[in-house]
Amino acid sequence: MDIIIRNARVLTMDDALPRAEAVAIVGNRIAAIGGNAEIEAMATPSTRIIDAKGATVMPGFNEAHMHIFGGSVSLNELSLFGVNGFDTLKEAVTAYAAANPDLELLVAQTADYTILSEEERVTRHHLDRIIPDRPFMMVAPDRHTAWANTIALERAGILHGRDVGVGNEIVMGEDGLANGELRESNAMRPVAVMSRTGGREGLGVGTGGEPESVTADQRAGDIAVLKQGLAYCASLGITSFQNMDGNLYQLELLKEIEETEGLPARVRMPFHMKNFMPLTDIEDKAAAWRARFDSDKLRCNFVKVFMDGVTEGETAVFVDDYAHKPGWKGDPLFSAEHFNRVAVEADRLGLPVAVHAIGDGAVRMVLDGYEAARKANGPSDRRNRIEHIEVVHPQDVPRFAELGTIASMQPTHPPGSAGLPLEPYLTYIGEERWPHAFAWKTLVDAGATIVFATDWPVSPLPPLSCIRDAMTRTPWREDMPDHRLTLDETLKAYTRTSAWVEFMEDRKGVLKPGYYADVVVLSGDIEDRPSEGIADLAPVFTICDGRITYEAN
Structure with a gap:
């Protein structure tokens, strides 16, 4: 046995054997599920023993809808999650700008539609009062709307508007100029291309197209960004994800990671x-x-x-x-x-x-x-x-x-x-x-x-x-x-x-002998927690394809 997890409350998701105490792993497969004594008897001197200490062990999480490239990029951008009111927004943006003096475009994520108030919609004029001299764009949580300041609109060539196709809109103000609100990807992209990644993370979802040219350094940077995002996924107990945007560029980057060091999660694009x-x-x-x-x-x-x-x-x-x-x-x-x-x-x-x-x-x-x-x-x-x-x-x-x-x-x-x-x-x-x-x-x-x-x-x-x-x-x-x-x-x-x-029900999503060893060990018993306390749990170990991809300190 390569790995044995014992003293667990195993939720197998297998109707034939819904619960167990221990799991044995050989290579990239589940070898056995059963009681502690039965599974521990299979151990060899080289077996890694993981004591779950009564916590939940279950199949690794399968995130059925996400965007790996955009999510990975966002880990290094300003998050406005929970920010409300002009003064709080100004404080957050000003601090981020000061900490990133070399960025051509400052980008903030998760800016709520009512970030100013329920009555007042953001315009470029609000953002100009915060940061007038550097291009800035903030994106709504749904990523279907963004707001940019005047200098960003000018440098993107859309201050005077532009035809961006059906379902997309550069919202115009009464003065005949763009008011700063950009609806959907075609309207947002002219600004996004000024970002550190050249907006390449948005191509799969925005245009379905490929980057026109990528230098070796840019490609290496994109791979590093993706690796950071993949490691983040593993730290959350995710062993599979189904991406909801795709292009050949992303596929080739992920294939290179798989061939060089191995993907820490299964990817469907x-x-x-x-x-x-x-x-x-x-x-x-x-x-x-x-x-x-x-x-x-x-x-x-x-x-x-x-x-x-x-x-x-x-x-x-x-x-x-x-x-x-x-x-x-x-x-x-x-x-x-x-x-x-x-x-x-x-x-x-x-x-x-x-x-x-x-x-x-x-x-x-x-x-x-x-x-x-x-x-x-x-x-x-x-x-x-x-x-x-x-x-x-x-x-x-x-x-x-x-x-x-x-x-x-x-x-x-x-x-x-x-x-x-x-x-x-x-x-x-x-x-x-x-x-x-x-x-x-x-x-x-x-x-x-x-x-x-x-x-x-x-x-x-x-x-x-x-x-x-x-x-x-x-x-x-x-x-x-x-x-x-x-x-x-x-x-x-x-x-x-x-x-x-995913048509993979015969080999993953369940802890069962012969299935892939995609497993998460939690820090406590999820069934013994009130619903409000579930998020207080955390992965302690994540195992994908029989390999430990995350281990908590």
Whole structure:
């Protein structure tokens, strides 16, 4: 035996043997699960013995929706999480600028839409009062909106506006100049390219394209950034993640890391299909990348699409009008006919599809596309997904089970959770839609398969915090449904079910002999904690592919 974990409360996620006391690992596989005496008898002089001291041992967390390159970059940027009010914002930005005198562009993340107040929206003029002489951009938690100061807009060449394509907007002021608010990636990118990484971390999600040129030093810097992010994932107990943006550049960087020192987590990447790409790219690129990157450590075997934006930026698409803006439902990024063709072609090639759809109108369009693929190609076990599903129309709830569509949702996203304010979200969707927003339990009760994740760096990455948020969500009104799931359902959404979504349920997501040794040892018993205290736990050991990738001091 290479590693034995004993004195544990093992949650195997295996219905045949749901609990145990000890785990034995040989190479990169689970060798045995059982009682302490039985497993300890297998030890040899070279076996590494880990005493769990009565704490939970479970399959490593599978983060089902995140952005590794952007998240890794954000670790070195200013976080405005929890910052409220102009004076507090000024203090944080001024200190960051002083500590980073050589940055061409100062970037801050997680700037809430109501960072000034619930009544006042940020403009370039506010930011000019904080830092007028250096380009500065701050990005909303959802990464669909940013705000830049005047000098940043000038140097980016967008102070006087620019056509940035459907669903994207450089918001203009009454003076005929950009007011500083940039909606969606095409509007944000002209500023982002001035950053330390040249905005390369945003290409996969923003354009689906490749960097025009990268020097050897830049590539080495990008690899170093990714390694930092991967190590952070391991420290949180993550042994697998499913990335939701992708391009060939990211894949090649990750492959180099795997070939030189080994990835500390299993990575699933998509081909990102944008609305301006020819349909032939699905076969010429997506299918080709699937063949090239096809190991259990690094795979590229699905297609990612954006159908709409976000509610707070008024770019989400609804069936009915925004409550605060009669006559406006939002514009989809794909027409129904265009998306149907994408869904049909991906399905024909055996490629699952994952679509960002926030509003109930966008969700309906995606379901329609999946139904069109089934009619065109016949039924298949494709395991298509919809990402976020912030609002679902009641008429569409049963369609998830009927079409076998996975609900990929984020417990960190409901307003009022994880430090997020209630406004402007609640006003924008209106009270009639409140019961159908972030409707985890409604979907599960209707037979839908659900997976949980954080959408990092949109929300903080720690899975234990996300699980806490899922277990402690408070309804916005007393008569609203309670959408919390059980702890067992929530943990499975982060382990076994996430492996099933990847078509890897026969080898990971469960602690079972013959399965990959992807394991996390926690600092305490998760079942013995009140829901509010789950985030106080921490990984003590993370093991991926039989290798210890993180060990707490």
